[in-house]
Amino acid sequence: MTAASLREAARRLRGVFGERLHLPGEPRYDLHRPAWNLAIDPRPAVVAEAASAGDVRAAVVVAREHGLPLTVQSTGHGTHVPADGGLLLKTGRLVGVRVDPERRTVRAGAGARWSDVIAAAAPHGLAPLSGTPAIGVAGYTLGGGAGWLSRLYGYAADSLVRAELLTAAGEPVVASRDENPDLFWALRGGGGNFGVVTVLEFRLYPVREVYAGMTFHSVDRAAATLARYREWAPAAPDELNTSIILMRRPGDTGGWALAVRGFHAGGAERGRELLAPLLEAAGPALAGGFEAMTFGEAATAFGGPEPAPMAIGQHLELLPELSDGAVEAVTGAVVTTLTAVEVRHWGGAMARPEPDAGPVGHRDVPYSVIATAVPPAASARPEDASAREGGDALHDLAGVLRPYATGGSFLNFLTDPARTRDAYTAADHARLTRVKKSWDPGNLLGRVHNIPPA
Numbered sequence: 001m002t003a004a005s006l007r008e009a010a011r012r013l014r015g016v017f018g019e020r021l022h023l024p025g026e027p028r029y030d031l032h033r034p035a036w037n038l039a040i041d042p043r044p045a046v047v048a049e050a051a052s053a054g055d056v057r058a059a060v061v062v063a064r065e066h067g068l069p070l071t072v073q074s075t076g077h078g079t080h081v082p083a084d085g086g087l088l089l090k091t092g093r094l095v096g097v098r099v100d101p102e103r104r105t106v107r108a109g110a111g112a113r114w115s116d117v118i119a120a121a122a123p124h125g126l127a128p129l130s131g132t133p134a135i136g137v138a139g140y141t142l143g144g145g146a147g148w149l150s151r152l153y154g155y156a157a158d159s160l161v162r163a164e165l166l167t168a169a170g171e172p173v174v175a176s177r178d179e180n181p182d183l184f185w186a187l188r189g190g191g192g193n194f195g196v197v198t199v200l201e202f203r204l205y206p207v208r209e210v211y212a213g214m215t216f217h218s219v220d221r222a223a224a225t226l227a228r229y230r231e232w233a234p235a236a237p238d239e240l241n242t243s244i245i246l247m248r249r250p251g252d253t254g255g256w257a258l259a260v261r262g263f264h265a266g267g268a269e270r271g272r273e274l275l276a277p278l279l280e281a282a283g284p285a286l287a288g289g290f291e292a293m294t295f296g297e298a299a300t301a302f303g304g305p306e307p308a309p310m311a312i313g314q315h316l317e318l319l320p321e322l323s324d325g326a327v328e329a330v331t332g333a334v335v336t337t338l339t340a341v342e343v344r345h346w347g348g349a350m351a352r353p354e355p356d357a358g359p360v361g362h363r364d365v366p367y368s369v370i371a372t373a374v375p376p377a378a379s380a381r382p383e384d385a386s387a388r389e390g391g392d393a394l395h396d397l398a399g400v401l402r403p404y405a406t407g408g409s410f411l412n413f414l415t416d417p418a419r420t421r422d423a424y425t426a427a428d429h430a431r432l433t434r435v436k437k438s439w440d441p442g443n444l445l446g447r448v449h450n451i452p453p454a
Contacts, residue, residue, distance in 0.1 A: 001067045001085075009066040009087070010046055016058040020049040020093075033088060035079035039311040042079075044071065044088035051093045053164070053172065053198045059089045060196060061170040064444055071447040072196050074111050075136035078143065080415050081447045091138070094198055099124060104204045105161060110138040110197050118296045126204035127295040129156040131412075134306035138197050143411040143449075144189045144360040148212075148263040148302065149205060151348030152238045157188040157358045158349075159203040165195035168440035186435040188358020189424075191411055193432070193451045194439045211264040211271030212298040213290035217282040219256040222246055222331045226343060228281035230322035234366070238348035239265045240274050246333055247340040256334045258282060263302070268292040313373040315394040316413040317405040318365040326404040329397065330369060336393040339374045343367060359428035362408040369405075370413060371397050411449055420449040430454075 022029040063070040069086030094109035101124040115133035145156025175184040245259040264271035333341040409422040433454035
């Protein structure tokens with residue numbers, strides 16, 4: 001792309017976006033260019049904030065006609081490919097949320113966060129298949145979306161009933177089971193490869209009260225608790241979603257704790273009964289607890305306030321079983337520079353998709369291990385020693401776990417763009433490449449976890 005072409009693209013975009021267009025050197029450029037994860041330091045040529053579908057169309061058309069690489073970002077939590085030298089299109093202003101309590105559905109703009117949807121659905125006794133309240137609806141849903149109700153109702157992508165988007169050609173289209181069904185299939189797990197979504201419509205579920213919380217225990221009980229977990233989890237009902245976490249104690253100087261986290265979509269008495277074997281294995285609770293609360297209260301308690309942007313590293317492995325070797329690898333994390341290691345039980349409705357469900361891969365895998373490394377300073381960059389040490393620890397844990405893992409991944413938790421193919425079965429990936437060729441043959445929308453055109 002020539003300098004003259006870039007100047008012309010910026011001129012055209014300025015006519016549409018006005019003060020919502022930011023160029024290098026302008027006052028608000030550095031405010032809008034970063035992703036949430038400061039391990040990525042993008043330097044786009046242009047940043048544009050869309051406030052309507054018309055804005056999105058204008059940005060797509062200009063990017064295509066001027067050969068300007070295009071990156072789409074709502075909240076930026078799932079950004080893993082820097083928008084260097086191109087057009088960063090931000091959809092965070094598209095925040096409208098409208099609940100239809102009779103149909104038990106909600107329409108949400110591409111910039112909406114789960115906190116917006118949870119608040120709108122709660123008065124009707126309904127809940128979405130949401131993630132952490134602070135993260136965005138669009139990226140989470142398009143990437144699959146595994147939340148605290150997913151064992152009971154499936155992935156967030158499975159709840160999608162309709163999407164409005166702009167294609168790589170700049171054309172507005174609707175995707176649903178009846179309209180553009182190939183595109184609709186691909187959107188339900190294929191990420192942002194097939195168009196720029198402006199509105200999602202998805203199902204809500206009747207959930208008012210839950211029994212949820214987290215308790216902290218001595219890390220010395222980690223091996224025994226994980227051994228109990230592998231015996232207990234396969235028989236757990238779909239209403240119960242749990243994980244076992246080894247984590248550094250907040251405010252402590254390197255000390256570790258064992259945490260048991262649970263979310264029961266039902267009454268407190270039954271929840272206590274179900275969790276009792278796990279809590280018995282974990283030993284006396286040092287802090288925390290479980291209680292009955294609304295879905296919204298539980299989502300906020302689990303997610304907490306949105307942390308400030310920081311540099312963070314993450315690695316996920318999928319496991320067919322919790323073997324002795326896998327348990328030993330996880331418990332060995334307490335002598336590393338990692339921040340947390342979570343063993344999560346999947347399955348339930350996630351493993352029972354409807355016919356022609358979207359390409360959320362590896363649905364039959366029952367366990368995941370998610371390791372996180374956060375440098376001590378929130379402003380740390382990858383070149384800092386602490387960040388390098390965290391990255392080395394993630395790499396080492398991945399190597400130790402590899403003999404016990406499937407080699408697959410899950411798009412929402414995948415941070416390495418080179419491993420995108422690992423998030424899908426071979427058949428689904430092949431089908432995705434064919435859909436990509438139909439809807440974005442020039443790979444304009446390739447600055448994501450990319451599915452290349454067949």
